[in-house]
Amino acid sequence: MRLLKLVPDNTNIDFLRWRWFAIAVSLTLIAASTFFLVTRGLNLGVDFSGGQMVHVTFQQPPQLDELRDRISGLDVGDPTIQEFGSPREISIRIPRAEDETVEQANAIASRVRTAITQNYRGARIDSVETVTGKISQELAWDGGLSLLLAMLGVAAYIWIRFEWQFGIGALVSLVHDFTIVLGFYSLTQIDFSLNAIAALLTLIGYSLNDTVVVYDRIRENLRKYRKMAIEPLLNLSVNETLSRTINTNTAVLVAITALLVMGPDVIFDLTIGIFVGVLIGTYSSVYVARFLLVPLGVGPDSFVPTDPISRAERGGRNEGYDGAQV
Amino acid sequence: MLFFPRWKIWGISLLCLAGVLLAVPSLLPAGANAWLPRWAQAMHINLGLDLAGGSHLLLEAETPDVARQRLESMEEVIRLEMRRADIRIGDLSTSGGQLGFTLRNPAQAPEAVTAARNQTVPVGLAAQPDWSVAIEDGNRIVMRQTEAGIEQATDQAMDVARDVIDRRINASGTLEPTIIRQGNNRIVVQVPGMQDPEALKALIGRTARLEFKLLAEGVTPEQLQSGRAPIGTLILPYAEGGDNARIAVQRRAMVTGDRISTAQQDFNEDGLPAVTIRFDSAGSQAFARVTQANVGKQFAIILDNVVLSAPSIREPILGGNAQISGSFTVQSANDLAISLQSGRLPVELHVVEERTVGPELGADSIRLGVIASIAAAGAVVLFMFLTYGWFGMFANTALLLNGLMIVGIMAFFNATLTLPGIAGFVLTIGAAVDANVIINERIREELRRGRKVIDAIDNGWKEASTAILDANITNTIAGALMYYFGSGPIRGFAVVLVIGIATSAFTAITVARMMVSIWARRARPKSLVL
Numbered sequence: 001m002r003l004l005k006l007v008p009d010n011t012n013i014d015f016l017r018w019r020w021f022a023i024a025v026s027l028t029l030i031a032a033s034t035f036f037l038v039t040r041g042l043n044l045g046v047d048f049s050g051g052q053m054v055h056v057t058f059q060q061p062p063q064l065d066e067l068r069d070r071i072s073g074l075d076v077g078d079p080t081i082q083e084f085g086s087p088r089e090i091s092i093r094i095p096r097a098e099d100e101t102v103e104q105a106n107a108i109a110s111r112v113r114t115a116i117t118q119n120y121r122g123a124r125i126d127s128v129e130t131v132t133g134k135i136s137q138e139l140a141w142d143g144g145l146s147l148l149l150a151m152l153g154v155a156a157y158i159w160i161r162f163e164w165q166f167g168i169g170a171l172v173s174l175v176h177d178f179t180i181v182l183g184f185y186s187l188t189q190i191d192f193s194l195n196a197i198a199a200l201l202t203l204i205g206y207s208l209n210d211t212v213v214v215y216d217r218i219r220e221n222l223r224k225y226r227k228m229a230i231e232p233l234l235n236l237s238v239n240e241t242l243s244r245t246i247n248t249n250t251a252v253l254v255a256i257t258a259l260l261v262m263g264p265d266v267i268f269d270l271t272i273g274i275f276v277g278v279l280i281g282t283y284s285s286v287y288v289a290r291f292l293l294v295p296l297g298v299g300p301d302s303f304v305p306t307d308p309i310s311r312a313e314r315g316g317r318n319e320g321y322d323g324a325q326v
Numbered sequence: 327m328l329f330f331p332r333w334k335i336w337g338i339s340l341l342c343l344a345g346v347l348l349a350v351p352s353l354l355p356a357g358a359n360a361w362l363p364r365w366a367q368a369m370h371i372n373l374g375l376d377l378a379g380g381s382h383l384l385l386e387a388e389t390p391d392v393a394r395q396r397l398e399s400m401e402e403v404i405r406l407e408m409r410r411a412d413i414r415i416g417d418l419s420t421s422g423g424q425l426g427f428t429l430r431n432p433a434q435a436p437e438a439v440t441a442a443r444n445q446t447v448p449v450g451l452a453a454q455p456d457w458s459v460a461i462e463d464g465n466r467i468v469m470r471q472t473e474a475g476i477e478q479a480t481d482q483a484m485d486v487a488r489d490v491i492d493r494r495i496n497a498s499g500t501l502e503p504t505i506i507r508q509g510n511n512r513i514v515v516q517v518p519g520m521q522d523p524e525a526l527k528a529l530i531g532r533t534a535r536l537e538f539k540l541l542a543e544g545v546t547p548e549q550l551q552s553g554r555a556p557i558g559t560l561i562l563p564y565a566e567g568g569d570n571a572r573i574a575v576q577r578r579a580m581v582t583g584d585r586i587s588t589a590q591q592d593f594n595e596d597g598l599p600a601v602t603i604r605f606d607s608a609g610s611q612a613f614a615r616v617t618q619a620n621v622g623k624q625f626a627i628i629l630d631n632v633v634l635s636a637p638s639i640r641e642p643i644l645g646g647n648a649q650i651s652g653s654f655t656v657q658s659a660n661d662l663a664i665s666l667q668s669g670r671l672p673v674e675l676h677v678v679e680e681r682t683v684g685p686e687l688g689a690d691s692i693r694l695g696v697i698a699s700i701a702a703a704g705a706v707v708l709f710m711f712l713t714y715g716w717f718g719m720f721a722n723t724a725l726l727l728n729g730l731m732i733v734g735i736m737a738f739f740n741a742t743l744t745l746p747g748i749a750g751f752v753l754t755i756g757a758a759v760d761a762n763v764i765i766n767e768r769i770r771e772e773l774r775r776g777r778k779v780i781d782a783i784d785n786g787w788k789e790a791s792t793a794i795l796d797a798n799i800t801n802t803i804a805g806a807l808m809y810y811f812g813s814g815p816i817r818g819f820a821v822v823l824v825i826g827i828a829t830s831a832f833t834a835i836t837v838a839r840m841m842v843s844i845w846a847r848r849a850r851p852k853s854l855v856l
Contacts, residue, residue: 127681127683212796
């Protein structure tokens with residue numbers, strides 16, 4: 001049987017040659033993302049801005065204008081009414097008023113429930129979410145904090161496992177991926193909710209996964225080819241790990257695509273974030289994480305065996321496999 | 327690397343078998359596991375409310391309430407204690423969160439301080455008093471609540487509130503609610519299967535503080551209108567009397583709802599819904615005593631500081647029964663009966679977050695999630711087979727085991743599966759092959775370098791292990807933070823992610839290697855197409 005090879009054997013692509021092009025692409029993407037984030041901002045969902053989100057499945061597709069009038073007639077501010085999956089499924093988003101009390105928030109939810117069940121026969125209320133101001137602030141704070149800690153945590157781990165330059169490289173590539181995915185949420189105005197935070201956290205863990213595998217190979221090659229200049233060595237490492245990067249990410253993208261296409265609409269905001277994150281993460285682990293090591297001063301002197309840390313590591317590596325020999 | 331002693335093979339196989347067996351009860355369709363022993367049935371995955379459908383309510387207590395109530399009751403206690411100790415006091419006031427009184431005779435200051443201190447109790451690990459007592463200006467004694475005191479009182483109030491809510495929800499016939507305290511002033515209520523929580527919110531939102539008080543006499547209409555009550559009286563809104571109707575009552579209650587032994591929905595003589603209550607013996611006695619002494623006068627029935635009705639006492643009420651009418655419906659009378667029977671809430675609670683998912687949407691989510699998972703797994707399995715051939719099938723077997731073990735471990739810990747959790751599961755299907763991809767790519771490389779087959783396989787595993795380990799640890803860091811900071815559904819995602827990392831490391835590194843080793847020993851391959 002002939003096996004499928006997405007990446008041919010012994011590739012020798014000179015990734016370094018395209019470095020400036022990659023930098024230009026990255027900077028453009030980051031600039032565009034920042035631009036969108038500044039001008040359009042994120043479409044914060046109920047989790048972070050408070051208010052109500054109601055999902056309804058109607059028997060017949062409702063007149064959206066009529067529905068909007070009915071809902072705003074309840075004195076609930078300016079509702080956003082959108083189709084959600086199909087014309088019969090509608091999401092109603094009611095923003096939180098500036099000085100809304102807890103009682104008011106709960107009263108709104110119950111008024112909307114009543115208005116829909118009374119005016120539309122057979123309408124089924126699928127979900128109701130009410131988040132008050134205080135809780136939304138807490139959720140936003142916790143979400144932001146967890147992202148920050150996750151980034152610092154993994155960067156610190158990489159610093160401990162490798163060298164500080166690798167930690168910085170990982171952190172910069174994380175910020176790179178992170179900004180672009182945020183920019184994507186801003187551009188598309190997809191609801192930015194707790195699910196989006198979960199997507200970003202997954203991205204942090206996952207994009208690092210790629211970066212680590214590559215760094216591991218760079219470290220190995222730095223030890224193996226002590227005389228080789230750093231730039232060809234990075235190129236070699238990229239080429240050696242290329243088919244792993246492509247194959248794994250293909251598998252992940254295939255799985256996530258199944259979820260995007262066939263999975264429930266309710267977690268679209270989560271899966272789309274992971275999908276975009278994996279795409280960007282693949283690119284950034286090839287370019288951003290690696291070639292950043294050059295200006296940061298990683299060279300043939302890094303990881304020389306006299307370094308007590310790496311020697312201990314080497315010792316540890318062999319000890320881990322006692323008793324299992326061919 | 328490739329040599330596995332017999333005991334190791336057995337050990338690994340048993341571990342896999344255990345994981346798979348644990349998954350069985352969860353994978354059987356509902357109702358089909360009745361023949362399993364009880365302990366096996368107990369090992370199942372809980373469905374989060376976003377999948378099972380139901381209502382999640384986060385309640386927050388009005389904590390300043392607790393301090394205020396403590397202040398009020400201390401005022402009463404001090405009045406009594408000082409009288410008992412024969413200390414004459416005046417100007418007893420509660421303002422700015424503290425209690426103060428002036429001594430008529432400053433020489434009694436030490437006695438008064440002792441009497442006041444006797445009413446404090448040590449709290450917490452440091453055994454701090456719950457009130458501080460100080461003399462100011464020689465003859466004024468000031469009592470302040472300490473932080474520790476407020477904290478302990480709040481804690482106790484929240485425990486009571488939790489129990490009260492538990493009783494109320496159970497009495498209303500709702501099935502299997504989960505009611506847990508969260509932090510120092512919150513309670514989470516989760517009710518599976520509940521589609522419209524408005525009734526539940528009404529039930530929880532009412533403090534149900536019932537009081538019977540005599541009407542105050544000699545209050546002028548001007549005073550009523552201005553709301554400025556003469557000493558010893560209170561002006562309260564009157565529900566039945568139209569807008570802005572007010573009524574003046576005495577501050578001291580004849581009897582309160584704390585003395586109720588039973589309460590039930592009933593109909594009054596006009597055939598309208600009402601609530602009949604029965605006092606306990608102390609309550610009955612108090613009620614009898616006051617009604618005997620005040621025949622012909624009016625009293626007010628007050629619920630949560632609103633006067634419901636103000637009947638006249640036509641004859642002494644000796645039996646300890648009373649009926650509350652107002653503009654009730656059968657439902658609201660029934661709710662009130664439940665609230666009264668289960669006791670009043672020591673603090674006011676507000677619903678600060680509500681998330682309700684209908685059962686149909688939940689069922690849809692499960693169905694679509696399962697379809698997507700199967701499709702994802704199928705696609706990945708095909709991809710791995712096309713890319714790595716037989717070695718891909720080893721990886722696929724490991725992948726299948728991985729999926730079953732995730733289910734098994736979640737069942738063992740009765741973990742909760744949420745909708746994002748399903749997404750985590752699908753992500754894991756993709757990510758779990760990573761370890762095998764790293765290993766197989768490494769073996770390919772070693773083969774290209776001209777190593778012998780067995781050596782190449784051996785080296786592939788050895789060299790790939792550190793990369794796999796590092797990658798898994800970074801994912802675990804992200805997952806752990808997600809669990810720590812995330813709420814409900816997100817936690818479900820984190821749980822699946824972290825379990826998936828552990829099981830995929832085990833299945834990909836250990837199990838797949840074992841399969842390859844057994845294959846290599848049997849087949850003794852001279853060459854390998856990879």
